[in-house]
Amino acid sequence: MSISRIIFQRFTAFEKLDVSPSPGINVLIGANGTGKTHLMKTVYAACDITKTGERYAEKLTKTFLPSGRALGRPVKRRQGSTKSKVGIYREGLKLICSFSNHATNTAKITGARDWEGEKVESVYIPVKEMLSNAPGFRSLYSQRAIHFEAVYADILDRAYLPPLLGPTDSSRKRLLETLQKTMEGKVMIKDEEFFLRNKQGNLEFSLLAEGIRKLGLLWLLIQNGTLLNGSVLFWDEPETNLNPKLFGPLMDILLELQRLEVQIFLATHDYVILKELDLRMRPEDNVLFHSLYQDRDSGEILCHSSDQYLGIHPNAIQETFLDLFDRDVKRDLGA
Numbered sequence: 244m245s246i247s248r249i250i251f252q253r254f255t256a257f258e259k260l261d262v263s264p265s266p267g268i269n270v271l272i273g274a275n276g277t278g279k280t281h282l283m284k285t286v287y288a289a290c291d292i293t294k295t296g297e298r299y300a301e302k303l304t305k306t307f308l309p310s311g312r313a314l315g316r317p318v319k320r321r322q323g324s325t326k327s328k329v330g331i332y333r334e335g336l337k338l339i340c341s342f343s344n345h346a347t348n349t350a351k352i353t354g355a356r357d358w359e360g361e362k363v364e365s366v367y368i369p370v371k372e373m374l375s376n377a378p379g380f381r382s383l384y385s386q387r388a389i390h391f392e393a394v395y396a397d398i399l400d401r402a403y404l405p406p407l408l409g410p411t412d413s414s415r416k417r418l419l420e421t422l423q424k425t426m427e428g429k430v431m432i433k434d435e436e437f438f439l440r441n442k443q444g445n446l447e448f449s450l451l452a453e454g455i456r457k458l459g460l461l462w463l464l465i466q467n468g469t470l471l472n473g474s475v476l477f478w479d480e481p482e483t484n485l486n487p488k489l490f491g492p493l494m495d496i497l498l499e500l501q502r503l504e505v506q507i508f509l510a511t512h513d514y515v516i517l518k519e520l521d522l523r524m525r526p527e528d529n530v531l532f533h534s535l536y537q538d539r540d541s542g543e544i545l546c547h548s549s550d551q552y553l554g555i556h557p558n559a560i561q562e563t564f565l566d567l568f569d570r571d572v573k574r575d576l577g578a
Contacts, residue, residue, distance in 0.1 A: 267529025
């Protein structure tokens with residue numbers, strides 16, 4: 244069951260938000276500070292507790308890591324006391340979390356038992372690459388109070404999972420072969436250290452370009468079954484440190500995962516990512532573009548959704564790219 248609705252009231256950057264995501268790919272765009280990462284982390288936390296059994300309020304705190312680990316700090320700031328409400332829906336299930344700006348670690352939760360009764364596989368890929376720093380990190384995180392958001396330990400937990408039993412189905416095999424061709428090798432793990440095995444031998448991830456490490460992580464998540472039918476993938480700025488030539492092949496892989504019924508949330512600032520997705524998607528693909536922006540009149544963060552690239556409004560990424568193109572042409576023409 245995919246995420247079908249997301250509601251925020253007075254939470255982080257949002258006064259009010261009501262979004263109905265696509266069961267396929269959801270692309271979040273917007274300027275810095277418009278809440279793209281906050282939205283993904285909140286939904287990811289709701290998905291993750293179905294597997295771990297953690298309380299949602301506790302998972303939110305670990306995921307956002309507010310000062311003093313006080314749950315109330317993500318409440319949208321205003322004078323006096325106020326309350327936040329977060330609602331995550333998937334078909335007939337809902338998880339509602341309410342808490343005040345004075346809350347430390349308690350919240351009013353509705354629907355948790357039914358929500359946790361329907362497991363959902365999920366993974367959050369943060370901007371910072373973790374596989375090259377993986378050896379020993381999980382034991383350190385579990386035994387010491389180190390200041391790392393939970394998503395960094397979580398992604399390593401997923402990456403270390405062994406492959407599924409039985410033969411690899413044809414769809415996953417095709418995706419794995421595509422990634423292997425792009426990376427020119429396969430990923431292997433030895434003593435908690437990740438290596439790329441290719442014609443040169445075993446190359447540790449600390450010696451690889453960060454973009455290749457990202458593709459290696461995606462290979463692992465497909466190989467070990469984390470990304471299967473019904474899974475939810477959250478990926479924050481996949482373009483970071485990735486060669487632009489690889490953006491197109493990466494979008495092909497994400498589109499194929501969507502066709503295999505993996506729901507995807509993707510936050511990006513990159514024009515080429517948007518256009519590669521636009522040019523490679525088929526009419527039957529489920530893709531929604533969500534533009535988060537600050538309203539000029541109210542100052543509040545709003546969201547406009549479109550299933551067409553040309554329908555994205557406002558589109559700060561395209562506006563910036565076109566402005567750059569215009570200035571380049573004017574310079575060449577001597578204007």
